[in-house]
Amino acid sequence: MKFDTSAVRQVKKINQLKNNNMPIEKFKTIESTCVPLKIDNVDTDQIIPARFLKATSREGFGDNLFRDWRFDRNDNPRKDFVLNNKKFSGSVLVAGKNFGSGSSREHASWAVYDYGFRVVVSSFFADIFKNNALNNGLLPVQVSESFLSRLFEEIFQNPEKKVKVDLEKQRITLLSTGENEGFEINGYKKTCLINGYDDIDYLLSIKNKIEKFEATLLSELSE
């Protein structure tokens, strides 16, 4: 896909308005080893169980990422869970199909990000999770089933193997073999991620337009 210039123009506007608001971290090209989570339908209740949603700020959720898979009832790490396996590390989480289904809790994205991941690779993502991730500087990379299997194979065979995630070119590459695949992302979101802009900045920048719109909408509806 060609880099979308109109989206760039839209967000450039924001940059001029932006002062010290909470920008998300700029997304740079990543070369990293991967953590393989070969489970399908990982839902947000597994990513961050409801009982950990009682915080009133967004930091610290990484400690409870996959809490009930990672720790037993006595808070001892479960040896058989991949996050507790020292062989695997890195900022790329490779997960089975349909990652992030279930609740709209953004805490799931915060937890994945706070733990240190910057990219989640899967063959399928739940919609809300995808939106939430993109709003928090976490890149969901959707690949084909076959590419996903290849990734799992390679990682399990040798945990040292790295992938490169190039957002600019929208391409993920297995560095050891050169196998690669393109991935989709809409031009607007891409620009936001690369520049560390967020949607609220943009919406605030068009407030006049929103006010004008309200005038037309309200006359149509019953209110």
Place this chain on the structure above:
Amino acid sequence: MAGKTLFDKIWDNHVVEQIDNGPAVLYIDRHMVHEVTSPVAFAGLDKRGIRVFRPGKTIATADHNVPTEDQHLPVKDMLSRKQVDTLTRNCEKHGITLYGLNHPYHGIVHVIGPELGLTQPGMTIVCGDSHTATHGAFGSLAFGIGTSEIEMVLATQCILQPKPGKMRIAVEGQPKKGVTAKDIILYIISKISASGGTGYFIEYTGTAIRDLSMEGRMTVCNMSIECGSRGGLIAPDDFTFNYLKGREFAPKGEAWSKALEFWKSLKTDADAIFDRELEFDAGDIEPMITYGTNPGMGIKITEKIPDGSKLKEEEKTSFFKSLDYMGIEAGSGMLGRPVDYVFVGSCTNGRIEDLREFTHFVKGRKKAENVVAWIVPGSKQVEKQAIAEGLVNTLEKSGFRLRQPGCSACLAMNDDKIPEGKYAVSTSNRNFEGRQGPGARTFLASPLTAAAAAITGRITDPREIA
């Protein structure tokens, strides 16, 4: 040019601006917030030094982590109390109406919206909760959002949204006796899987849907998210208008007539095109129950659990992992399995009609000794009506007790947790691992099936008793 779907019409009405090769800026008519997903959004406003843009378009309630007993006392759990207090403070600061604990309008956000007439056809409605889809039953465009998006709505009354695909699911014919709205939606999800609707917004049509009460339609739309879709909606009709008429925040007088005229126009054009269309035969639906750890893992209550042999190699791991968690053997049946807990409640089945169904079923019978039953009304108003109709009395005679409103064991953020390893028949919407408490095992079913289990202490086909 092809006609428009109902979804298109509402969407198009609310697009402030379309970003090229990006999302639309969508105007939001109604925003609902609760204590769990909103604090970080309010904190975001503070950091930016801005105020809520249109406080009159947001309402708030505390439902997710509140206790369902002794609500007149301060919330015991420190962290929960902090969230509830934070919500109260944020609402006061920004001039947002709060139906907090003990308010006569308090309740689960998706129960009180419709009940108060805040949910109306043709509106865009969002809430930081995926079951916002419930409100689609009124022919509104309603869906769950994340906390960043809550902040967007608070700040600008808009969010940025990519337009989802359009799916139509028709359920035609007459359902059999003993088949409820919950069975219809569990059936649909079992057919299309927990991810079959991903990327789509669903419109439900067909005689079996049209014949449902508003409560039943809400149950169907509520679980749209459980097949991965963004939401579901049903075109408004006389059922909808009759339900809304006279409700607290429904339009009155001349405004009502004007609204009604507009609402009547809200339907999909005959020549509109959907990206995906499915049709099911209502006659094939039976009382349903789930056996696994996602809502797509459901069967007719009389059927056997799949043995896994038809699954693809990569699907097998998840399937057997799930059965292992549930302590259930592949290929076995569901009927007769012992049940430890029964939970009736949640935004799926915590409305007055659900309590009526449950109560009529257990009337004149006794709760099984081995079962702990939690019957939780969806709202204060539901509670009040249950008392007025004598349901509470009948329930008590059968050994049941009505708790106070809240989300309760649906997500077990408060004390209503199913203990590790125990089995619960639940009228809620999610059977994920640990959803109802660490190690809890959930069977999702209708209020009737829950009633049958509560009486016999086992998984029982409600038609066998009725």
